[in-house]
Amino acid sequence: MKNIDIAVVDYGMGNLRSVSKALEHVAPDLNVVVTSNPQDIHTAKRVVFPGQGAMPDCIRELDARGLRQAVVEATQQKPFLGICIGLQMLFERSEEGNAAGLGVFSGQVKRFAAEDMHDAEGRKLKVPHMGWNQVQQPTTHPLWLDIADNERFYYVHSYYVRPDDPTLVTGITEYPKPFTCAIAKDNLFAVQFHPEKSAKAGLQLLRNFVHWNP
Amino acid sequence: MGLAKRIIPCLDVTNGRVVKGVNFLELRDAGDPVEIAQRYNDQGADELTFLDITASSDNRDLILHIIEEVASQVFIPLTVGGGVRQVDDVRRLLNAGADKVSINTTAVLNPQVVQDAAGRFGSQCIVVAIDAKKVDNQPFEWEVFTHGGRKATGLDAVKWAQHMVSLGAGELLVTSMDRDGTKIGFNNPLNRAISDAVDVPLIASGGVGNLQHLVDGVTLGGADAVLAASIFHYGEYTVQQAKAYMQQHGIEVR
Numbered sequence: 001m002k003n004i005d006i007a008v009v010d011y012g013m014g015n016l017r018s019v020s021k022a023l024e025h026v027a028p029d030l031n032v033v034v035t036s037n038p039q040d041i042h043t044a045k046r047v048v049f050p051g052q053g054a055m056p057d058c059i060r061e062l063d064a065r066g067l068r069q070a071v072v073e074a075t076q077q078k079p080f081l082g083i084c085i086g087l088q089m090l091f092e093r094s095e096e097g098n099a100a101g102l103g104v105f106s107g108q109v110k111r112f113a114a115e116d117m118h119d120a121e122g123r124k125l126k127v128p129h130m131g132w133n134q135v136q137q138p139t140t141h142p143l144w145l146d147i148a149d150n151e152r153f154y155y156v157h158s159y160y161v162r163p164d165d166p167t168l169v170t171g172i173t174e175y176p177k178p179f180t181c182a183i184a185k186d187n188l189f190a191v192q193f194h195p196e197k198s199a200k201a202g203l204q205l206l207r208n209f210v211h212w213n214p
Numbered sequence: 215m216g217l218a219k220r221i222i223p224c225l226d227v228t229n230g231r232v233v234k235g236v237n238f239l240e241l242r243d244a245g246d247p248v249e250i251a252q253r254y255n256d257q258g259a260d261e262l263t264f265l266d267i268t269a270s271s272d273n274r275d276l277i278l279h280i281i282e283e284v285a286s287q288v289f290i291p292l293t294v295g296g297g298v299r300q301v302d303d304v305r306r307l308l309n310a311g312a313d314k315v316s317i318n319t320t321a322v323l324n325p326q327v328v329q330d331a332a333g334r335f336g337s338q339c340i341v342v343a344i345d346a347k348k349v350d351n352q353p354f355e356w357e358v359f360t361h362g363g364r365k366a367t368g369l370d371a372v373k374w375a376q377h378m379v380s381l382g383a384g385e386l387l388v389t390s391m392d393r394d395g396t397k398i399g400f401n402n403p404l405n406r407a408i409s410d411a412v413d414v415p416l417i418a419s420g421g422v423g424n425l426q427h428l429v430d431g432v433t434l435g436g437a438d439a440v441l442a443a444s445i446f447h448y449g450e451y452t453v454q455q456a457k458a459y460m461q462q463h464g465i466e467v468r
Binding site for chain 1 (some may be wrong): 409
């Protein structure tokens with residue numbers, strides 16, 4: 001059997017095609033597998049943990065497929081990239097359906113507060129936060145290689161993470177208040193935006209992940 | 215600095231080709247979908263919308279192949295609409311590589327589809343398309359039309375927009391049927407009324423003829439994104455030119 005270079009965790013929550021296609025695009029020689037088999041996640045060299053939809057559903061489907069343990073172990077063992085709900089699920093609890101997360105990191109997942117949703121001129125800001133927004137890089141990281149500070153990435157979400165440990169934060173976006181849009185620790189990197197839908201900058205981040213040796 | 219306003223080229227697709235009509239009639243061929251998608255991506259388009267206007271159900275699966283091909287080459291968000299009748303149509307389009315699916319006539323005939331699709335796949339991928347026309351025979355200003363603008367529904371477009379959001383629409387694509395293909399600009403009062411009435415993003419559509427119309431769509435109409443077809447397809451303007459113009463007029467773009 002061919003070795004798995006990158007396992008994209010599939011727990012039945014929608015389309016993972018764009019994630020796998022984008023990875024294949026930046027790493028045409030690597031074996032990228034979309035899988036719901038815990039064994040594949042154990043043996044893969046790298047793991048990508050995407051997510052869309054509602055976090056309570058994502059956690060439920062993850063557990064229904066017996067993937068929780070394999071994912072949590074991967075967060076500690078090998079290059080790991082969380083995307084969108086795949087970032088949110090790493091925390092303890094979400095305001096979305098009051099769902100418990102995987103608890104890899106302490107902290108909460110919050111909804112954009114209605115009272116904050118206006119810009120400096122008083123114009124209404126919409127939720128979901130949808131579109132291209134700027135990402136500040138408060139720290140350097142190998143995954144930010146060749147990506148400019150304040151580069152724009154594509155977002156679509158109504159909830160964001162608030163980690164208890166400020167040293168995790170490696171990306172910040174303002175909408176309108178600053179929120180954590182990227183975290184990093186050891187072998188793990190996770191982002192709220194969608195690199196697979198963020199044109200050149202997104203592909204560069206995926207390329208950096210594919211070549212990352214933490 | 216913050217969230218950029220989006221520019222979305224729209225590709226009307228029939229039988230595997232991109233076309234553009236005037237007031238939903240007189241279709242003209244505008245080219246190969248994958249080639250056009252790639253060109254807009256290179257120009258810096260923020261997103262792409264495909265509307266399948268294929269009349270015959272025999273050829274409806276052609277759009278799936280197009281989306282599959284585009285999604286493996288173009289890494290920006292793709293919205294697909296046209297002919298979405300049931301939740302399974304949404305699933306098939308998402309699996310082919312669409313990021314969002316736009317529901318129009320079906321939302322009126324069977325609003326449950328919007329609720330079920332949003333419940334199953336998440337609001338983030340459900341766009342409700344509203345075709346509206348100014349009317350003087352109703353107690354409201356703008357009426358929802360279906361079937362490409364041919365059938366009046368008796369629904370108030372603003373109230374309908376709010377209802378669709380309550381059922382789970384994550385975004386609204388509002389097309390002014392009076393303006394579509396006319397090149398006289400968006401219907402900004404209509405867009406402003408809907409944008410102010412809902413919390414989700416609004417895409418303005420129908421009537422763009424020049425770059426000032428895009429600016430007006432944002433500043434007057436309150437749109438979060440502007441959609442246009444013919445000004446881009448026939449090479450009158452590039453997406454870069456549109457962005458440069460919007461930026462000069464104080465609008466944040468990517």
